[in-house]
Amino acid sequence: MRDSPDLTEITPSAGIERHHHGWRAKCLQRLIRLELPVPRSFAIPASTVAGIASGRRIPLPELRALFSQDNRLVSVRPSAVMPEWGGPRTVLNVGINDDTHTAMSKSIGGANADAIYLDFVQSYAINIARLDPDMFTQDGPGALAQALHLYHDQMDEPFPQDPGTQLAEVLRSMSRAWDGPTARLLRQAKGAPADAPLGLVVQDMAPALGPGLCGSGTIQFIDPVSGAPRITGRFRRQSQGATAGQDVETFYLVKDDRGSSLEDVAPELFGDLVAYGTATRARLREEMQIEFVINNGNISIIDATRVQRSSRANVRVAVAMARNKIITTAEAVMRVEPRALADLLHHQVDPGAPRHVIARGINASPGAATGKIVFTTTDAQAAAARDEACILIRRETSPEDIRGMHAAVAVLTERGGTSSHAAVIARGLGKPCIVGATGINIDLRHRRVKFGSEVLEEGDEITVDGTSGEVLAGRVTLLGPALDDSFNQLLDWADQESDIVVRANADTPEDARMAQTFKAQGIGLCRTEHMFFDANRLPAMREMIFADTPDDRRLALERILPMQRQDFRELFEIMAGLPVTIRLFDPPLHEFLPHDREGIRELAESLDLPLSDVTRRVDALSEFNPMLGMRGVRLGITVPEIYDMQARAIFEAAIDAAARTGQPIVPEIMIPLVSAVREVEIVKNRIDAVAAEVRNVHRIDFDYRLGVMVETPRATLRAGEIAEHLSFLSFGTNDLTQMTYGLSRDDAGRFMGIYVGQGVYSEDPFHILDQDGVGELVLTGVQRARQTNPQIILSVCGEHGGNPESIAFCHAAGVDYVSCSPFRVPVARLAAAQATI
């Protein structure tokens, strides 16, 4: 038959386009170009399908012409632009009628012909004539006659015998199904636009039933979970797939002890299939699952789809293809979704495992872990000492819980958003974490927690799936991390492509080692305050806070100095010459004080002070809005001895580490929460003075770099004058988001779900950088800083530094590096490369 605008025969030279005819039509054309035995196929373009959905009809003679003398039946398959957008169910055996049924009874046997005809009549009656499905459940002898009779009875006309009419109705039904609200929602969830087009493919049926070796099957060449080369699939004898022939004989493909295989019974056909697989992989540049039919010794390839695979399999396949020179290394880098790498870094819930979800929250840190419920840091530490995995459940966490978070295998909080304390710390530790699980109710007094209607006690086991944000009852099968050769190779290729550097936010030697493991190019943010919560340091810190005079304060700080020096020296040594940015003390002092009566009493005892004095001091330090209060550089200006001590510890550590490693070390010191240039001048003068003194005492010269965290809106606007004094600026987009929106990062989790759900915000701005608002401030800051100081190094070190979309924005903004939690470094390296390519 001749092509028409509505129907194009798929040949090697036909003008088949993915955006017009869909991926399946395009894929079939590629298979045909490879000279694979594909049955005659026609593509119906999306414009025609849309027309059919709104009432237009392809002329019947054109449709009738698709049925030839030797091939009287066809299948119709959906062909959307992307395979994952799905489509209406494939319809097989269109065109069957009483005549073909009689002819087929002779060629393939009465039972087979009956089964095929019955299957078509039933699906036509239900899906096209929209008759009650309960009426069309017949099976066995007599079922076909009964189904035809019922159809006639219900429709007041016999079952359509004209193949053209049948096909027209099937096309109409599939076109309309694509427009239905459910299909629309399903595909939109997969990223399809609301008006995504649908093409259709009409293909001659390859007979899978009949004399000799007949049947259908699928073959694929990788293991879908690991990505390792392995042939898997099935061949079903005398079967067209799921639709006809119930009790079919099933064969393995490759020789197998458990039963017969296609390789045993038909080695040449098996060899042909393997050869087709090799050709498809090389030319389609993808691991495909091939659907085939064997008819009396002849193979037909009826379809091929990309093998559905796990994240780790996808990495392995991309790397293998690039190593085989089928794709370039840059293409391999582009083929892996950065976020999917997180699945390889942590334990994951086995996708096949049963899940009993008892609560949902924000997926704040990926990975999965099972443990016994505990409610306090002390209990978490006790469980860890007994070698028992535990999950710390808190309303929200505070710095005092860090030790508990260390001891637990996962963290669950009732409150908080993506940059709340629990979320930031858990990501840093690489532990699964769910925050803002509003459906849970903690009863600390009775040591139990309600998950909706289920009540669990301390010690009961749950699983936290931080990847999905779901809390599961009991123990669930987990898959281990996969930091294998493919993973490392892919990221090395990514680094070669990338022109934006990735550093890590690391506060402890452990973090720094993790940063090295993941090949971060330095530390972009060391939050020094985390070093003070250690049980050995807290008393000295509290003594410092309670000191009445600068001299007393200095004495207390002198006890802390050697500890800080040791911290920094370890970081410098572990990072082995890579840059290390140390941020001076940031949080409000009251975070280091106890908040309950018991704690205050203990503190009074240890400081040998009257309870009333301690209570008064704790009260005096408390603030209505601590996040906007006495913290960051404000503390540096009002209690300058703290920064003096830290600067000294940094310089002495750098001298020490340089002497040990033989490499010069240029520490980078960063001032937090700046909003006025004068703050920088004051702090800079003091740090310069400390540097001069250290040089003098140690009789060693050294350099250091000074920078500022740009995390208040005013600092972005005044970035020009601030930059003049400095070597670098780092945008702290957590605080910057908080202050730009006027939105507390610790409380936003409570209503973020509703806000995003109603489209007030398109995303949680603490998770994905708000390009329109916060992004504009970042761009302004970048431009003004570069204007006055073209040499200045610019970076982003908020949580957004590990988010792929935000990294693309940072790259476009011309930022030199991003810095994120060590466990997000691999994701960031891949995203940075993809932003560059």
Ligand code: PEP
């Ligand atoms: C920030 O505000 O973006 C930042 C990195 O600092 P912190 O999260 O410690 O406030």
Ligand code: MG
């Ligand atoms: Mg900050």
